Amino acid sequence: MRISVVILAAGQGTRMRSKTPKVLHPLSGRPLITYAVETAARVTGSKPVLVVGHGAAAVQDALGDSVEYVLQEPQMGTGHAVQQAERVLKGQTDLVLVTLADMPLLTEGTLKCLVQLQGEGNGPFSMLTVMADDPRGFGRVVRDDSGVVREIVEEAHATPEQLAIRELNISVYCFNADWLWEALPRIPLSPKGEYYLTDLVGIAVAEGSSVRAMVAEEISETVGINTRVHLAEAEAVLRRRINRKWMLAGVTIVDPETTYIEEGVSIGQDTAIWPHTYLHGDTRVGGECSLGPNTIVRDTEIGDRCVVLNSVLEGALLEDNVNVGPFGHLRKGAHLAQGVHMGNFGEVKNSYLGPGTKMGHFSYLGDAKLGSDVNIGAGTITCNYDGERKHPTEIGSGAFIGSDTMLIAPLKLGKNTRTGAGSVVNKDVPPDTMVVGVPARSIRKLNKRD
Numbered sequence: 109m110r111i112s113v114v115i116l117a118a119g120q121g122t123r124m125r126s127k128t129p130k131v132l133h134p135l136s137g138r139p140l141i142t143y144a145v146e147t148a149a150r151v152t153g154s155k156p157v158l159v160v161g162h163g164a165a166a167v168q169d170a171l172g173d174s175v176e177y178v179l180q181e182p183q184m185g186t187g188h189a190v191q192q193a194e195r196v197l198k199g200q201t202d203l204v205l206v207t208l209a210d211m212p213l214l215t216e217g218t219l220k221c222l223v224q225l226q227g228e229g230n231g232p233f234s235m236l237t238v239m240a241d242d243p244r245g246f247g248r249v250v251r252d253d254s255g256v257v258r259e260i261v262e263e264a265h266a267t268p269e270q271l272a273i274r275e276l277n278i279s280v281y282c283f284n285a286d287w288l289w290e291a292l293p294r295i296p297l298s299p300k301g302e303y304y305l306t307d308l309v310g311i312a313v314a315e316g317s318s319v320r321a322m323v324a325e326e327i328s329e330t331v332g333i334n335t336r337v338h339l340a341e342a343e344a345v346l347r348r349r350i351n352r353k354w355m356l357a358g359v360t361i362v363d364p365e366t367t368y369i370e371e372g373v374s375i376g377q378d379t380a381i382w383p384h385t386y387l388h389g390d391t392r393v394g395g396e397c398s399l400g401p402n403t404i405v406r407d408t409e410i411g412d413r414c415v416v417l418n419s420v421l422e423g424a425l426l427e428d429n430v431n432v433g434p435f436g437h438l439r440k441g442a443h444l445a446q447g448v449h450m451g452n453f454g455e456v457k458n459s460y461l462g463p464g465t466k467m468g469h470f471s472y473l474g475d476a477k478l479g480s481d482v483n484i485g486a487g488t489i490t491c492n493y494d495g496e497r498k499h500p501t502e503i504g505s506g507a508f509i510g511s512d513t514m515l516i517a518p519l520k521l522g523k524n525t526r527t528g529a530g531s532v533v534n535k536d537v538p539p540d541t542m543v544v545g546v547p548a549r550s551i552r553k554l555n556k557r558d
Contacts, residue, residue, distance in 0.1 A: 109200045109202045109203060110200070110201045110202045110203070110394055110452045111151070111152045111201065111202065111203045111204075111469040112122075112152065112154070112156070112157065112200065112201035112203070112204055112205070112223065112285075112432075112450065113148035113149075113151060113152055113156035113157065113204075113205045113206075113207060114156065114157045114190055114193045114197070114204055114206045114207075114208060115141075115144050115145065115148060115156050115157070115158045115159065115175070115206075115207050115208070115209050116159050116190070116206065116207070116208050117131050117141060117158055117159060117160055117161075117167060117208075117209035117309070118159050118160055118161025118162060118164075118183050118189055119161070119162060119210075119481050119523040120162040120183075121210070121334070122335075123335045124333075124335060124336060124339075124492055125336075125384055127421055128163075128166075129162060129163030129166055129167060130210055130333065130334075131163075131167060131169065131209045131210055132163070133336075133339055135212055135333075135339065135342055135343060135346065135382045135390060136343065136346050136347070136350070136370045136371050137370035137371065137372070137388055138370075138371060139209065140209075140333060141167065141169070141170070141209045141210075141212075141338070142170075142341070143206055143212035143213070144208065144209050144210075144211060144212055144214070144232065145158070145171060145174055145209075147207075147214060147215065147216050147219065148205070148207060149405050150216045150220075151205065151216055151219045151223065152205075152443045154512075155174065155175055155176050155260040156170070156174065156176070156195060156464050157176045157177075157178060157187045157193045157196060158174050158175040158176065158177055158178070158209070159177070159178050159179075159190070159192055159193060159437070160177055160179055160180070160251075161178050161179065161181060161182075161183045161189075161190065162183065164177075164179060165384075167369075171411070172261075176196060178192045178195070178196060178296050179192065179411075180192045180195050182234045182273070183214065183303075184301065184302050185298065185302030185303040185304050186279065186302055186303070186304055186306075187292060187295040187302075187303035187304055187305045187307065187421055188207055188291065188302065188303040188309070189305075190204075190305060191292045191293075191303075192289070192434070193417045194292070197285065198285070198289050198300065199277050199469050201285050201287055202284075202452060203223060203226060203227065203282055203283065203285060204282070204283045204285045205219060205222070205280075205281070205283075205284075206278050206279075206280065206281045206283065206305070207219070207315045208279055208280065208317060208339050209543075210332055210333040210334070210545070211217050211278070211280070211330070211331070211332045211333070211340055212333070212342060213328060213329045213330070213345055213346065214280065214328055214329050214330070215310070215326075215332050215334045217434045218236070218324060218326075218329055219280075221322060222234055222235075222236050222280065222282050222322055223282050223383060224280040224315075225282070225320055226283075226320065226323050228285070228535065229380065231284075231317050231318045231319060231320055231472055232283065232284050232287040232291070232308075232312045232319070232320060233281050233282060233283040233284060233287070233288070233308065233312070233315060233320075233513045234282045234319070234320040234322060235249075235257070235277065235280065235281045235282075235319060235320070235321050235322070236275060236278055236280040236281070236321075236322065236324055236330075237275050237277055237278065237321050237322070237323050237324065238275070238278055238323065238324045238327055238330040239274050239275055239276075239323055240274060240276055240327055240330075241274065242334070243276055244276075244278075245263055245334070245526070246263070246276035246277055246278060247261055247262045247266075247268050247276065247277040247306060248260070248261045248263070248264060248266055248271065248273040248274065248275065248276065248277070248309075249269060249273065249275040249276065249277050249321060250396075251275075252320075254318075254428055256318055257309060257313075257318075257319040257321050258309075258313055258403065259309055260277045260306040260309050260312065261520045262304075263307070264360065264553045269446030273405070274440070275323070276330075277306065278324070278330045278332065279305065279306075279309075279433040280472075281305070282351060283308075288308075291308055291311050292308075292531055293501070294309065294311055295307045295311070298330040307546075309353065310312040310542055311420055316408055328473075329343045330421070331345060336354050341515075342374045345370075347364075347368060347369070347512075348364065348461070348491035350369050350370075350465060351364040351369060352364075353368055354369065354375055355515075356378035356423055357375075357377070358378060358382065358537055359375045359376075359377070359380075360378075360379070360380040360381065361381050361468050362380065362381065362382050362383055363382075363383040366383040366384050367381055367383065367384075367385055367400075368385070368386040368387070368388075369381075369386075369387045370387060370388050370389065370391075370554065371519065372389070372390060372391075373387045373388075373389075373391045373392070373393070373394065374391075375387075375393045376393060376394040376395030376396070376397070376400065377395045377396075378395050378396045379394070379398070379485070380397070380398050380399070381399050381400055382398070382400030382401040382403075383400065383401045383402075383424065384401050384402045384403075384406045384421055385400030385401060385402070385403045385405075386403070386405065386406075387398050387399075387405050387406075388404070388405065388406040388407070389406050390407045391405050391406065391407060391408050391409070391410075392408075392409045392410065392430070393405075393410045394410055394411045394412035394413070394414065395412050395413075396412055396413045397410060397412065397413065397414045397415070397416070398415045398416070398417075399416050400416070400417070400418075400503070401417075402418045403416050403417065403418060403419050403421075403423045403433075403512065404420045404421070404422075405420075406422045407422065407423045407436070408422065408423060408424045408425070408426070409424075409425050409426065410427070410430075411426055411428035411429070411430065411446075412428045412514060413425050413428055413429050413519060414428070414429065414430045414431070414432075415430075415431045415432070415433075416436075417432070417434045418433050418434035418435050418436075419433035419434065419435060419436040419437065419438070420436070420437050420438070421436075421437075421442075422438065422439055422440055422446070423439065423440035423441065423442070424438035424439070424440070424441075424442040424443070424456075425440075425442070425444070425446075426444045426448075427445050427446040427448075427463075428446050428447075429446055429447045429450070430445075430446070430447070430449075430450075431449045431450065432444070432450045433450070433451075433452060434452045435452045435453045436450050436451075436452065436453070436454050436455070436456075437454070437455040437456075438450075438455075438456050439456065439457040439458070440455060440457065440458065441458030441459065442456040442458070442459055443455070443459070443460045443461070444461050444465075445460070445461060445462050445463040445464075445465070445480075446461075446463045446464075447463050447464045447465070448463070448464070448465050448466075449465075449466045449467065451467060451468045451469040451471075452469050452470075452485075453465075453469050453470045454467050454468070454469065454470070454471045454472070454473075455471075455472045455473070455474075456472075456473045456474075457472075457473070457474040457475070458474060458475050458477070459473045459474060459476040459478070459490075460473060460476065460477045460478060461473070461478045461479070462478050462479045462480035462481070462482065462505060463479050463480045464481040465478050465479075465480065465481060465482040465483075466482070466483050466485070466487040467488075468485050468487075468488070468511070469486045469487075470484075470486050470487050471484050471487060471488040471489065472484075472487065472488075472489045472490060472493040472494075473488075473490050473501075474490050474498070475490065475492045475498050475499065475501065475517065476490050476492070476498045476500065476501040476502070476517075477501070477502050477505065478502075478503045478507075479503065479504045479505030479506070479507070479523065480505045480506070481505055481506050482504075482505065482506065482507045482508075482509070482548045483504055483507070483508045484509050485508075485509050485510045485511035485512070485513065485529070485556070486511045486526055487510070487511050487512040487513075488509050488510075488512070488513045488514075488515070489513075489514055489515065490515045490519075491514055491515060491516045491517060492517045495539045497519040498517075499514050499517035499520055500517060500519075501521075502519070502520045502521065503521045503525075503529045504521060504522045504523035504524065504525065504539060505517075505523050505524075505527070506523055506524040506525065507521055507522075507524060507525045508525075508526045508527075509526075509527050510526070510527045510528050510529040510530070510531060511529045511531070512529055512530045512531075513528075513529070513531045513532075513533060514531070514532040514533065515533050516532065516533060516534040519533060519534070519535075519536060520536045520537070521533070521536070521537045522536075522537060522538045522540070522541065523539040523540070524538065524539055524540045524554060525537045525538075525540070525541050525542070525543070525554075526541075526542040526543070526546075526554065527542075527548060528544030528545070528551040529546065530546070531543060531544050531545060531546065531548040532546045532547050532548055533547070533548040534547050535548075536549070537548070537550070538553045540553055541553055541554065542554055542557075
């Protein structure tokens, strides 16, 4: 049986009170529409059809060729929206699953159950409902005494008795395709000048057909995004799902309620994540690490057995057994090799620190390349910017840079060099040489005993 998915994404989302189209607001680091698109693709194994309207160009920029687009212009209701998909789906599919772009928490399993329900029957369509005490503006599902669905009543038009109904329509359907294309033109125009998909229930009942309804088992799946309050509710649900997945995979999360891990992040076994830690974007964490508390990691790769405490890492690479913080800042291009220690209030940007290098407190390394086992004393700074251009600094293996040293780039310090505390180094230093002063000058060659 051929199955196609139509995702409705043409609405303006005025209640978000935003210049950004509603479906592009971020949810766990990604536009919320991507969740509906990816879930739909897993259900069918093919591209869904996305009905766009308001903000269509921005939506297309965000999704690329992951969907097939149809334009609804003007926007005249949900029935009119689905009708726009007829030209690409008619004769190409047996079932049409209709979902909403602003309902990102629906799972593949729930949608497959709805498709299976429709596939097992001979009625025109099946619908997904939810039992809830908070109606959230959804229409009420009215059944007769035998439990058969008779109509959907929108909240604004419901009687007091109907408003008391707890079963709600969440606007997710699975249609017999041939029936759908024949019935859509029969939807009456509403007083607001729109065609509502919910009127298909009345059309089906009037012709003696039965509409099947499946109640969602998990109410959190049916959270729809209409306001930023709803967006925060969905974020909380997704955060619990993600954190639970990682805990079951062998990651310790000390306080899941204050730990934020975005979709797409990977974490190794036996890593511990402490409260108020945020893992964003394309971040990969190895095993047996300790991250946090109060740590932000974005687009960063962290090896095994690393410790990051109260620090911010952005676009960085940490090899195994690296220790950072507290209050460290690794910026884009920072690469800390195996066994590097970076103390409190240090900052590294676009620099390589070789294996075993130690960087003390209150130091800054920018556009630098350090060999192995270098010691960077407290307060050391690479002066890499001359007001117009950035310049590199190279420090050879085994070098010892004294506290408060200013390294005026471009600069090369050879292996096993030393600088005295407070030195201002503005000329290259050959290997095995000690320099001191302002500006720094060579005072002697170093021997093995030194």
